[in-house]
Amino acid sequence: MDFSNEYYVRVYVRDTTTWKRLGWDGQAVLVQLLRKMDMAGVLDIEDMEPWEAVMLHCGAPKATAKAGVDACLREGCIIHRDAQLVAPRYLEAQGLLRSLVLRARAGLRAASLAVRVAILDRDGWACRYCGVDLREVAPNIDHVVPVSRGGTSVMENLAAACGPCNRSKGARTPAEWLL
Numbered sequence: 001m002d003f004s005n006e007y008y009v010r011v012y013v014r015d016t017t018t019w020k021r022l023g024w025d026g027q028a029v030l031v032q033l034l035r036k037m038d039m040a041g042v043l044d045i046e047d048m049e050p051w052e053a054v055m056l057h058c059g060a061p062k063a064t065a066k067a068g069v070d071a072c073l074r075e076g077c078i079i080h081r082d083a084q085l086v087a088p089r090y091l092e093a094q095g096l097l098r099s100l101v102l103r104a105r106a107g108l109r110a111a112s113l114a115v116r117v118a119i120l121d122r123d124g125w126a127c128r129y130c131g132v133d134l135r136e137v138a139p140n141i142d143h144v145v146p147v148s149r150g151g152t153s154v155m156e157n158l159a160a161a162c163g164p165c166n167r168s169k170g171a172r173t174p175a176e177w178l179l
C-alpha cells in the first residue's frame with residue numbers, strides 16, 4: 001500500500017520532507033492514528049504512554065509503536081498533551097470540520113446544563129446526602145453508582161450533592177460510604 005497517497009496523509013502532510021523524515025514506522029503509525037482520531041484530530045489516551053495507546057488502538061507491535069510514535073512526536077505531526085494525542089495540523093486542514101465539532105460541543109454543553117438543572121429541580125436543590133441548600137453553595141452532580149464501578153449518566157443514577165459530600169463519597173456507593 002502506498003501510504004503517501006492515502007487520503008488522510010494527503011490532507012495532513014503537505015510537505016514531503018516531513019513525510020520522509022517520519023520513516024517507515026512513523027508513516028505507518030501516523031496513518032493509523034489519524035484513522036482513530038475524532039473529527040477534531042484528538043485521541044483520548046488517558047494515562048497511557050503514547051506508544052502503549054498506539055499498540056492498543058492500532059494493533060501495532062511494541063517496537064513499531066514506540067519508534068513510530070516517537071518519530072511523529074519528534075516531527076510535530078502528533079502532540080501529546082492533557083492525556084490526549086492531538087494532530088494539530090489536522091485541525092488546520094479541516095477548518096470546516098472543526099467548526100462543526102465546536103458547534104456540536106456547544107450543543108452538548110447546553111444539553112448537559114439542562115440535565116443538571118433537571119436533577120437539581122427533582123432533588124429540591126438540596127444535597128441528597130446531607131440536605132444542605134444547594135442554592136447557598138456550589139451544586140455538584142454525583143454519580144450514585146460511580147462511573148468507575150459501572151454507573152452511567154442516566155437521570156436515575158445522578159443526584160444533587162454538595163461539594164464536600166461529593167468529594168468525600170468519591171468512588172464509593174452510598175452504602176459503602178455511609179458504613
Ligand SMILES: [Zn+2]
Nearest residue numbers: 127130162165
Ligand atoms: Zn452534602
